[in-house]
Amino acid sequence: MLDKLFTYLQHPIVVKALIVGVLISLCSSLFGVTLVLKRYSFIGDGLSHVAFGAIAIATVFNLTNNMLLVLPVTVICAVLLLKTGQNTKIKGDAAIAMISVGALALGYLIMNVFSTSANISGDVCSTLFGSTSILTLSTTEVVLCIVLSVVVIAIFILFYNKIFAVTFDENFSKASGVRANAYNFLIAVVIAVIIVLAMNLVGSLLISALIIFPALSAMRLFNSFRSVTVFSAVFAVICSLLGLIISILAGTPVGSTIVAADVVAFLICCIIGIAVKNRASSH
Amino acid sequence: MSYITVKNLEVGYERKTITEPINFKVDKQDYLCIVGENGTGKSTLMKTLLGLIRPISGEITFGDGLKANEIGYLPQQTVVQRDFPASVKEIVLSGCQGRAGFRPFYNKEEKMLAKENMERMGIGQLADHCYRELSGGQQQRVLLARALCATRKVLLLDEPVSGLDPKVTAEMYDLIKNLNSEGITVIMISHDIAAAVKYATHILHIGNNIFYGSRDEYLESDEGKFFLSNREEGKKNAG
Numbered sequence: 001m002l003d004k005l006f007t008y009l010q011h012p013i014v015v016k017a018l019i020v021g022v023l024i025s026l027c028s029s030l031f032g033v034t035l036v037l038k039r040y041s042f043i044g045d046g047l048s049h050v051a052f053g054a055i056a057i058a059t060v061f062n063l064t065n066n067m068l069l070v071l072p073v074t075v076i077c078a079v080l081l082l083k084t085g086q087n088t089k090i091k092g093d094a095a096i097a098m099i100s101v102g103a104l105a106l107g108y109l110i111m112n113v114f115s116t117s118a119n120i121s122g123d124v125c126s127t128l129f130g131s132t133s134i135l136t137l138s139t140t141e142v143v144l145c146i147v148l149s150v151v152v153i154a155i156f157i158l159f160y161n162k163i164f165a166v167t168f169d170e171n172f173s174k175a176s177g178v179r180a181n182a183y184n185f186l187i188a189v190v191i192a193v194i195i196v197l198a199m200n201l202v203g204s205l206l207i208s209a210l211i212i213f214p215a216l217s218a219m220r221l222f223n224s225f226r227s228v229t230v231f232s233a234v235f236a237v238i239c240s241l242l243g244l245i246i247s248i249l250a251g252t253p254v255g256s257t258i259v260a261a262d263v264v265a266f267l268i269c270c271i272i273g274i275a276v277k278n279r280a281s282s283h
Numbered sequence: 284m285s286y287i288t289v290k291n292l293e294v295g296y297e298r299k300t301i302t303e304p305i306n307f308k309v310d311k312q313d314y315l316c317i318v319g320e321n322g323t324g325k326s327t328l329m330k331t332l333l334g335l336i337r338p339i340s341g342e343i344t345f346g347d348g349l350k351a352n353e354i355g356y357l358p359q360q361t362v363v364q365r366d367f368p369a370s371v372k373e374i375v376l377s378g379c380q381g382r383a384g385f386r387p388f389y390n391k392e393e394k395m396l397a398k399e400n401m402e403r404m405g406i407g408q409l410a411d412h413c414y415r416e417l418s419g420g421q422q423q424r425v426l427l428a429r430a431l432c433a434t435r436k437v438l439l440l441d442e443p444v445s446g447l448d449p450k451v452t453a454e455m456y457d458l459i460k461n462l463n464s465e466g467i468t469v470i471m472i473s474h475d476i477a478a479a480v481k482y483a484t485h486i487l488h489i490g491n492n493i494f495y496g497s498r499d500e501y502l503e504s505d506e507g508k509f510f511l512s513n514r515e516e517g518k519k520n521a522g
């Protein structure tokens with residue numbers, strides 16, 4: 001078993017997949033805490049469907065580099081969604097559901113009508129669930145991913161205190177002179193970038209898992225924003241490593257295996273959380 | 284010049300005004316109580332003063348060295364989610380965010396300030412506790428400590444005692460009064476007119492008629508007399 005793992009680890013392809021997988025999970029988990037707390041858990045779903053729609057359009061127009069279309073469209077939608085925030089008629093969750101379903105339907109429609117590929121449902125399936133494309137990454141893609149991840153992590157660390165202030169109480173922050181709107185915009189852009197990145201790994205349907213599970217698990221166990229953030233980062237890295245290794249060894253689909261690892265780890269955290277509470281109350 | 288001067292200010296949402304034009308001014312060390320029935324626009328006025336909502340007409344000017352972001356705010360309802368993981372220390376520190384500007388991390392001074400204000404509010408020993416597990420009164424103190432980190436000059440408090448029991452309410456009023464005598468200007472929304480009359484130097488009544496004046500003028504006014512007569516009747520009924 002370990003021998004097999006070591007032989008696999010000799011392959012640059014596997015190493016690339018591990019690097020990219022860990023980085024993307026880490027980035028999603030960092031911003032996941034904020035998103036879950038802002039009640040935007042499903043933004044990952046919504047935006048990834050938008051990205052899916054954009055990919056469909058890019059495919060139809062035969063764009064060689066579809067990122068040029070996908071990234072801007074997703075960023076714009078992210079900004080619009082996070083803007084709906086507190087004072088609008090359509091609330092966050094409804095707006096996300098609307099955009100998500102709309103973009104998914106449109107994307108599939110376009111693919112169906114215009115696609116030249118013989119295997120439409122195969123294409124759709126791999127976009128939604130993540131193909132094995134993480135195992136076919138080119139070196140440029142890996143470098144791009146590393147660079148963007150480093151930028152995302154740096155932004156998170158530099159703006160950590162501001163993100164906390166804006167997430168905890170937007171009105172108070174605004175009143176005390178914090179540029180809350182600017183930081184919300186920044187959060188939206190970063191999230192869009194993470195999601196477009198993550199689509200390669202787990203596909204659009206499972207991105208929410210990368211965002212939600214680490215945050216929710218950490219919130220079972222910890223009480224301060226800092227400890228929740230740190231733990232969810234650790235959680236995300238461990239789960240994606242485990243998931244990737246299992247999927248390579250067992251030949252299971254990458255995305256679903258990582259999410260399965262997340263689910264199991266989440267359940268473990270729940271049990272520990274309950275146990276700790278019971279002990280505390282019995283004393 | 285006054286700290287805050289409000290001239291013919293009309294507030295409201297989506298271009299619809301909900302109040303008559305309001306005029307008042309707040310000087311250094313004033314204790315202004317804003318009173319009035321539910322839904323008359325007190326919170327809206329406060330949000331407008333803070334720049335969270337645009338005024339519909341009229342003007343607000345800040346003077347005497349007060350900048351618009353040197354105001355500490357205690358919201359009526361903090362829409363903090365029940366499951367938000369945050370320690371008391373983290374929340375109080377976040378009050379320093381305005382003065383930190385673009386600097387990413389808090390410096391020693393700001394950490395000291397947060398610590399001082401926690402001591403001042405008597406929640407020093409709760410620093411590492413989780414906010415969501417505190418009682419209502421303790422939570423109010425945390426938010427007040429946070430507001431104090433944001434200002435040395437003016438506090439805007441939107442119903443700071445709602446939901447607190449009589450004992451804690453009295454403690455809260457004392458805390459606020461002490462802050463006021465230490466030189467902090469207080470603007471407070473309250474439904475507790477008895478306390479308003481007891482502590483405030485000035486009173487702004489918002490309703491069908493707008494009244495603004497000193498405490499004594501208020502007691503002489505129609506609104507004030509109405510309240511006082513109600514209270515006498517209430518006492519009679521209770522007795």
Ligand SMILES: Nc1ncnc2c1ncn2[C@@H]1O[C@H](COP(=O)(O)OP(=O)(O)OP(=O)(O)O)[C@@H](O)[C@H]1O
Pocket residue numbers: 296301319320321322323324325326327328359
């Ligand atoms: N976001 C909003 N959009 C539109 N109208 C609003 C909004 N918030 C409040 N209002 C309306 O503005 C009016 C004044 O509300 P406000 O919250 O200022 O009242 P208040 O005097 O603070 O009342 P209370 O004593 O109950 O706190 C109310 O009639 C309310 O329905």
Ligand SMILES: [Mg+2]
Pocket residue numbers: 325326327359441
């Ligand atoms: Mg109010």
